[in-house]
Amino acid sequence: MGNVTAVQSLDQYIEALQILSETSDPTYEGADLTDEQRQRIDQVRKALLDAAFAEQKTSEPIRSALRLAVxxxxxxxxxxxxxxxxxxxxxxxxxxxxxxxxxxxxxxxxxxxxxxxxxxxxxxxxxxxxxxxxxxxxxxxxxx
Structure with a gap:
């Protein structure tokens, strides 16, 4: 995932958190959100999980190689x-x-x-x- 995409995802995540903070239910299940807001939150959560998984897959070989460096x-x-x-x-x-x-x-x-x-x-x-x-x-x- 590129830096621009990551920043956009972070911005989207912050926006989603702001929407959630305005509700009494942090899981947003009982929150008064539009379908569009719920869908956006779900998309951002999925994108962030995908990005975290991709980062972990990419960075582990690099971390392993760095442990060998002197x-x-x-x-x-x-x-x-x-x-x-x-x-x-x-x-x-x-x-x-x-x-x-x-x-x-x-x-x-x-x-x-x-x-x-x-x-x-x-x-x-x-x-x-x-x-x-x-x-x-x-x-x-x-x-x-």
Whole structure:
């Protein structure tokens, strides 16, 4: 389901909820609704259930693949050379580090500054969850 369709479904769902909120029966069975309103609510509910099922089917293989990843590279914009590396502590860990990607002079982002990798404790190096690390890496790359 595309983003536009999802937004339209969400808007329709909100509209349906507004109709329902004006009734005393949250299931709308005893509500004073027109047949058109009931039909619209049913259509929106079905569309949202279909979308949720399709999303679940699509996203599970992606989630499985992400569990195997040990490194993500965040390129610097504008064709600049270099990239940031988001690296997992180990294949069994859920802690991640942000490094400058350099093999010669590796630096790690500690949350407030870049430090030499050897000068920082392992807990300080692998301080992020994956979501936190990717968000921080994106924030560290200059905007185009």
């Amino acid at each position: 490194e993500f590279r965040v390129p610097m914009p504008g064709g600049n050379h270099g990239e940031l590396t988001v690296r997992r502590e180990s294949s069994s860990s859920d802690r991640w580090a942000i490094t400058n990607g350099s093999q010669a002079k590796p630096l790690v982002w500690t949350g407030s500054r870049w430090s030499a990798l050897r000068a920082v404790s392992p807990d300080e190096v692998h301080r992020y969850s994956l979501d936190e690390a990717l968000e921080a890496a994106r924030a560290l790359t200059p905007a185009e």
